[in-house]
Amino acid sequence: xxxTNGNTNGGNVIHDSxxxxxxxxxxxxxxxxxxxxxxxxxxxxxxxxxxxxxxENELTVEEWMAGVEMMNWAGKMSDDKRNEGQLMCDVIGLExxxxxxxxxxxxxxxxxxxxxxxxxxxxxxxAPILQNDDTIVKDVPSDGQIVYMHGYATxxxxxxxxxxxxxxxxQASTNGLYEQQDDNQQDCNLRGxxxxxxxxxxxFYCLRPTPYPVPNDGPAGKLLELLDRHSFRPAxxxxxxxxxxxxPVTTQIFDKEDKYxxxxxxxxxxxxxxxxxxxxxxxxxxxxxLEYPIVIAPQQGK
Amino acid sequence: xxxTNGNTNGGNVIHDSxxxxxxxxxxxxxxxxxxxxxxxxxxxxxxxxxxxxxxENELTVEEWMAGVEMMNWAGKMSDDKRNEGQLMCDVIGLExxxxxxxxxxxxxxxxxxxxxxxxxxxxxxxAPILQNDDTIVKDVPSDGQIVYMHGYATxxxxxxxxxxxxxxxxQASTNGLYEQQDDNQQDCNLRGxxxxxxxxxxxFYCLRPTPYPVPNDGPAGKLLELLDRHSFRPAxxxxxxxxxxxxPVTTQIFDKEDKYxxxxxxxxxxxxxxxxxxxxxxxxxxxxxLEYPIVIAPQQGK
Numbered sequence: 001x002x003x004t005n006g007n008t009n010g011g012n013v014i015h016d017s018x019x020x021x022x023x024x025x026x027x028x029x030x031x032x033x034x035x036x037x038x039x040x041x042x043x044x045x046x047x048x049x050x051x052x053x054x055x056e057n058e059l060t061v062e063e064w065m066a067g068v069e070m071m072n073w074a075g076k077m078s079d080d081k082r083n084e085g086q087l088m089c090d091v092i093g094l095e096x097x098x099x100x101x102x103x104x105x106x107x108x109x110x111x112x113x114x115x116x117x118x119x120x121x122x123x124x125x126x127a128p129i130l131q132n133d134d135t136i137v138k139d140v141p142s143d144g145q146i147v148y149m150h151g152y153a154t155x156x157x158x159x160x161x162x163x164x165x166x167x168x169x170x171q172a173s174t175n176g177l178y179e180q181q182d183d184n185q186q187d188c189n190l191r192g193x194x195x196x197x198x199x200x201x202x203x204f205y206c207l208r209p210t211p212y213p214v215p216n217d218g219p220a221g222k223l224l225e226l227l228d229r230h231s232f233r234p235a236x237x238x239x240x241x242x243x244x245x246x247x248p249v250t251t252q253i254f255d256k257e258d259k260y261x262x263x264x265x266x267x268x269x270x271x272x273x274x275x276x277x278x279x280x281x282x283x284x285x286x287x288x289x290l291e292y293p294i295v296i297a298p299q300q301g302k
Numbered sequence: 303x304x305x306t307n308g309n310t311n312g313g314n315v316i317h318d319s320x321x322x323x324x325x326x327x328x329x330x331x332x333x334x335x336x337x338x339x340x341x342x343x344x345x346x347x348x349x350x351x352x353x354x355x356x357x358e359n360e361l362t363v364e365e366w367m368a369g370v371e372m373m374n375w376a377g378k379m380s381d382d383k384r385n386e387g388q389l390m391c392d393v394i395g396l397e398x399x400x401x402x403x404x405x406x407x408x409x410x411x412x413x414x415x416x417x418x419x420x421x422x423x424x425x426x427x428x429a430p431i432l433q434n435d436d437t438i439v440k441d442v443p444s445d446g447q448i449v450y451m452h453g454y455a456t457x458x459x460x461x462x463x464x465x466x467x468x469x470x471x472x473q474a475s476t477n478g479l480y481e482q483q484d485d486n487q488q489d490c491n492l493r494g495x496x497x498x499x500x501x502x503x504x505x506f507y508c509l510r511p512t513p514y515p516v517p518n519d520g521p522a523g524k525l526l527e528l529l530d531r532h533s534f535r536p537a538x539x540x541x542x543x544x545x546x547x548x549x550p551v552t553t554q555i556f557d558k559e560d561k562y563x564x565x566x567x568x569x570x571x572x573x574x575x576x577x578x579x580x581x582x583x584x585x586x587x588x589x590x591x592l593e594y595p596i597v598i599a600p601q602q603g604k
Contacts, residue, residue: 018406019399027395027569032530039528042359047394049351054399057344058407061421064391064400072387075377085374089366092349093329097321097356098366104320105360119363226341228334267329 024051070219077218081180083121087220090120090266091229099250099268106247106297119250120238120266122178127168130192135205135285138189141174147277148286150203153196153241156297161200165243165296168193169206171236176212208277208288209235211260224265234260234269239294246296253292326353372521379520383482385423389522392422392568393531401552401570408549408599421552422540422568424480429470432494437507437587440491443476449579450588452505455498455543458599463502467545467598470495471508473538478514510579510590511537513562526567536562536571541596548598555594 074084153165170191179185213231235255242248280289376386455467472493481487515533537557544550582591
């Protein structure tokens with residue numbers, strides 16, 4: 001009732017005089033005294049933006065309901081192997097933005113640790129623990145190029161090598177599918193966890209990554225279609241590096257020769273994450289090499 | 303890559319210099335040439351608001367992921383009897399706001415037809431067709447008060463009675479449950495469709511409505527808990543009135559004696575929708591009466 005009692009301009013949230021100027025503040029003010037300050041701030045802001053969005057576009061009931069049905073569809077498709085709600089956020093850049101915010105906030109106390117990127121929906125907590133110089137390629141595709149990827153983990157502050165860093169990597173095969181999406185790949189193909197040795201060294205064999213489309217059989221794919229956008233991601237390898245006493249780093253590295261670097265469907269590419277795969281001679285196990293240093297920041301800052 | 307190539311302020315979307323000023327415009331500009339103008343406008347605005355929301359609150363990865371999981375949870379709970387995504391929107395006032403927008407836009411061509419309100423998640427398309435002066439109360443609860451509700455449908459412009467208007471009504475029982483939520487109620491209890499006669503008359507017997515909580519076993523309930531809000535809706539009866547050649551009206555009418563009028567959990571109450579149930583003498587079928595005129599606007603405007 002308070003929502004529509006008059007046309008006064010006394011409310012705190014006023015946007016468009018055609019619509020009740022008190023409504024949004026009325027909804028925000030319904031928050032009770034026991035809500036946490038953070039919940040009050042975040043949800044107050046969300047309510048304001050969602051309402052402004054509806055008013056600015058004079059959103060129709062049909063359009064709003066189409067959005068509700070896409071969200072419900074995303075929930076129904078999601079399970080322990082797929083997170084379609086996350087993918088919906090990814091295609092509008094939200095995961096990359098939240099990642100940027102997180103990284104910037106961290107960078108205000110530390111300097112230039114390895115840049116971060118989004119986790120993506122295909123991470124698994126139960127990846128196999130492997131030994132350095134093992135391969136993650138259980139099934140070698142006929143069009144696959146084997147890469148020897150290696151480097152040293154160093155401390156951002158002391159610049160010294162860091163032993164005992166867990167380097168968790170995963171990638172899609174050349175058909176664009178992660179193993180959990182593909183019945184023809186062995187369980188945990190192209191996934192592994194390595195630990196840096198006493199010199200900070202890690203190394204393993206993997207595939208040169210290839211571009212692939214994000215799954216387009218759900219609402220995220222429908223949204224891309226409605227926006228007349230392609231669904232391809234540039235070729236990349238996922239990495240999480242973590243070690244006790246250091247801030248964990250979640251990142252992706254991108255092949256500098258990829259044609260989708262400028263228009264990643266989930267907007268995760270940063271200049272500092274682009275790497276160069278180089279020809280490798282004299283190693284029968286691989287034809288390419290990627291040297292990739294990992295810089296991690298101490299938990300407490302400088 | 304374009305998302306992070308420098309700190310220039312040349313983008314169209316600039317909010318907080320701590321974060322990449324070009325990122326949001328880069329995401330918006332990914333929209334392709336074949337997207338419809340409406341899709342381009344609505345999604346561009348949505349992307350801008352969602353990004354601004356994330357930046358203004360410096361949203362963390364954990365908070366964002368908690369939101370994704372609530373959306374996925376809503377989708378999983380939704381089925382043909384329940385729409386939890388819709389309920390999530392309702393508790394932040396979005397359905398009521400979209401309804402207000404729709405009604406205001408209609409009111410700019412017509413004057414003052416019966417005010418609208420939200421559809422709510424418990425409408426059924428297959429409600430039984432009944433005769434005037436029938437009852438919708440198949441199961442009479444021991445604490446129920448029977449109301450004779452009746453009135454005339456009139457044309458907004460000509461003020462004349464309108465025959466042939468379908469009046470579709472539904473309400474919860476005194477235990478707060480709609481029949482599809484309650485195994486102890488017969489199918490389509492407290493639901494019916496009536497047609498105005500040649501004089502524009504409709505009438506039926508129903509229950510005096512009672513307040514009830516929206517379902518709180520899902521993410522909408524969790525959100526209300528986090529916001530320290532109660533989940534009650536004020537007592538109401540749902541009505542859809544429609545007739546060929548007229549704009550359909552979806553509304554709810556509220557009992558003026560209800561204690562939740564000022565703090566409806568889904569913000570649907572408007573002053574013009576509050577009605578007065580009056581004592582009824584001399585009718586053995588009911589103890590209360592509600593006279594409720596329905597005013598509908600011609601499809602073409604004036």
